[in-house]
Amino acid sequence: MTVNSEPEALLSHLQNADGSATFSFSGYTVVGAVNGPIEVQRRDELPEEAAVDVIVRPAAGVGGTRERHLESLIQSTLRQIILVDNFPRTLIQIILQVTTTPENEYVNAKVAQATSNLPILPALLQTAVLSLLSAALPLTATLTSTSLAVVADGQSKKVVLNPSPREIETSQSFHVFSFTSHDELILAESEGSFTVKEWDEAFSVAQRQCCPPTNTDDGDTLMDDGSLPGANLKQFIRSTLEGKIASDLHWK
Amino acid sequence: MATSNSLTLSSATFAKLSPHPFLLANLQPSDPSTPSSRTNGRQPRQARPYSVNNSSLSHAHGSAVVRSGDTTVICGVRGETLLTSQIPNYRAPQADNIAIGDELRDYDLLVPNVELATGCAPNFLPGVPPTTLAQTLSTRLFSLLHSSKFLTAEDLRIYHDGAGTQGEGDTEEEGFGETTREVKAYWVLYIDVLFVSFDGNPFDVAWAAIIAALRDTKLPHAYWDVDRELVLCKRPTEKEPRPLSMRGLPVACTAAVFTARERQKKGSGQYWILVDPDRLEESLCNETVTMVVDNTEGETKVLTISKSGGTVVGPALMREFANVAATRWNEFRSALQ
Numbered sequence: 001m002t003v004n005s006e007p008e009a010l011l012s013h014l015q016n017a018d019g020s021a022t023f024s025f026s027g028y029t030v031v032g033a034v035n036g037p038i039e040v041q042r043r044d045e046l047p048e049e050a051a052v053d054v055i056v057r058p059a060a061g062v063g064g065t066r067e068r069h070l071e072s073l074i075q076s077t078l079r080q081i082i083l084v085d086n087f088p089r090t091l092i093q094i095i096l097q098v099t100t101t102p103e104n105e106y107v108n109a110k111v112a113q114a115t116s117n118l119p120i121l122p123a124l125l126q127t128a129v130l131s132l133l134s135a136a137l138p139l140t141a142t143l144t145s146t147s148l149a150v151v152a153d154g155q156s157k158k159v160v161l162n163p164s165p166r167e168i169e170t171s172q173s174f175h176v177f178s179f180t181s182h183d184e185l186i187l188a189e190s191e192g193s194f195t196v197k198e199w200d201e202a203f204s205v206a207q208r209q210c211c212p213p214t215n216t217d218d219g220d221t222l223m224d225d226g227s228l229p230g231a232n233l234k235q236f237i238r239s240t241l242e243g244k245i246a247s248d249l250h251w252k
Numbered sequence: 253m254a255t256s257n258s259l260t261l262s263s264a265t266f267a268k269l270s271p272h273p274f275l276l277a278n279l280q281p282s283d284p285s286t287p288s289s290r291t292n293g294r295q296p297r298q299a300r301p302y303s304v305n306n307s308s309l310s311h312a313h314g315s316a317v318v319r320s321g322d323t324t325v326i327c328g329v330r331g332e333t334l335l336t337s338q339i340p341n342y343r344a345p346q347a348d349n350i351a352i353g354d355e356l357r358d359y360d361l362l363v364p365n366v367e368l369a370t371g372c373a374p375n376f377l378p379g380v381p382p383t384t385l386a387q388t389l390s391t392r393l394f395s396l397l398h399s400s401k402f403l404t405a406e407d408l409r410i411y412h413d414g415a416g417t418q419g420e421g422d423t424e425e426e427g428f429g430e431t432t433r434e435v436k437a438y439w440v441l442y443i444d445v446l447f448v449s450f451d452g453n454p455f456d457v458a459w460a461a462i463i464a465a466l467r468d469t470k471l472p473h474a475y476w477d478v479d480r481e482l483v484l485c486k487r488p489t490e491k492e493p494r495p496l497s498m499r500g501l502p503v504a505c506t507a508a509v510f511t512a513r514e515r516q517k518k519g520s521g522q523y524w525i526l527v528d529p530d531r532l533e534e535s536l537c538n539e540t541v542t543m544v545v546d547n548t549e550g551e552t553k554v555l556t557i558s559k560s561g562g563t564v565v566g567p568a569l570m571r572e573f574a575n576v577a578a579t580r581w582n583e584f585r586s587a588l589q
Binding site: 066080175182186190192199 | 558574
């Protein structure tokens with residue numbers, strides 16, 4: 001099985017949604033669509049801010065309790081970065097459809113509830129942010145999200161970035177971290193068995209990954225990405241949007 | 253007098269009209285002589301004490317009622333047998349190959365369910381499909397049951413000795429390497445969690461109830477009857493039901509972060525970490541942190557960290573919170589005994 005190690009994205013490719021994006025990274029592909037601000041149902045209406053509604057659809061089957069869990073995590077995270085105060089009594093709806101998930105070649109996984117909920121979370125968050133940017137909704141910050149596993153390597157332990165399903169299964173602990181573009185930790189989900197010290201190590205690896213030193217304000221100076229072990233997602237979001245804007249303004 | 257009376261609000265009215273300023277005024281009293289406390293009278297880091305009552309249900313294999321403040325949860329564990337011949341794609345477990353998969357997960361041997369629509373709080377209407385909160389809770393409990401590896405598949409296997417007399421040597425290790433012994437059936441544990449009353453912090457109390465109920469669970473001695481091709485259980489008088497073996501004692505601890513600014517904040521505002529939030533506090537806080545810890549081996553072992561909804565808690569606060577969770581672990585362990 002080939003897993004693309006470079007993130008790929010396609011922006012504003014759905015005609016009828018306000019904003020849309022397809023994002024694929026480390027075996028996951030997610031299509032996201034954003035509509036908003038739109039009219040809200042009376043019972044969901046909030047008098048002073050916009051209601052944020054997230055719908056996650058799995059690659060196979062219908063959504064179950066696992067999708068509700070992911071939705072509630074994504075909803076509470078996105079509510080923090082969308083300027084909900086600007087759109088009182090409206091709804092911002094985010095639909096995330098998973099299209100590809102990496103296969104675990106060691107087990108014949110069942111469709112429902114067989115594996116952990118967390119590995120898909122970074123891809124979902126990343127797609128949601130790209131769709132929101134494509135919908136031109138005002139945000140306080142963008143997000144970068146990464147997953148890592150702590151794997152026993154003989155006596156010592158090593159941290160694997162963007163682990164494969166097999167690595168997650170054999171790992172001792174699995175972590176998902178999300179940082180805002182102001183380098184603040186906004187979401188942390190970990191499971192397995194670990195010490196606070198190990199969590200700290202995982203945290204600092206994730207922080208290096210998600211919050212690279214930002215001397216990139218003037219566009220294309222940061223070319224020495226070789227020091228980073230994985231893809232620079234912050235830079236990726238920026239360059240994807242720059243490319244999109246450049247092609248949109250090509251007629252000028 | 254009449255005017256001052258009509259302008260003065262009782263604290264209950266104040267709490268209903270504007271809950272956020274009410275909690276803020278309690279935490280940050282204008283009069284410095286008044287001690288800062290939460291609306292429920294607790295200190296920010298003070299949790300409600302647990303009380304545990306075991307074996308409350310007569311027809312379950314194990315049950316427990318756990319109460320923490322006004323949140324009361326009853327959990328019942330009931331075992332049912334599942335024949336391996338009825339499992340699709342069944343693969344017999346091999347002693348040497350652990351990596352092949354997790355039987356508990358593959359065959360769904362643990363079935364937790366959370367019921368919130370019992371009239372436990374005004375915002376959960378009875379007779380409606382499970383709310384998002386109920387579904388989220390049952391997923392989190394399900395994945396914690398598996399990721400903590402609290403139970404072992406060995407306890408839930410029902411063996412049959414091919415050559416020897418049935419029903420012998422099933423708790424002993426002997427015969428494991430021999431080929432004559434085979435797994436004929438499994439126990440499936442239905443773990444039902446019912447909220448009797450709900451006053452915030454559902455996850456901690458539900459998990460505590462599950463732990464207490466599983467510790468109370470005693471499964472009858474089951475054996476494979478060759479002639480009838482059935483799993484039969486011995487009477488408790490004939491052979492004592494055996495308890496499950498458990499790995500450690502994971503305890504959950506949740507805190508909510510209350511910020512002084514009600515609307516979206518810019519820059520840093522003042523905040524309070526409210527351990528074990530009640531229903532009012534939960535409705536006012538966006539950010540929550542949950543940590544599941546196990547101190548049985550001396551050193552604090554973390555099993556789950558879940559933090560979402562805000563940017564206040566960073567690594568430094570998380571380390572501090574691990575100590576709070578460790579004290580909560582001690583409280584729960586003493587409540588169990």
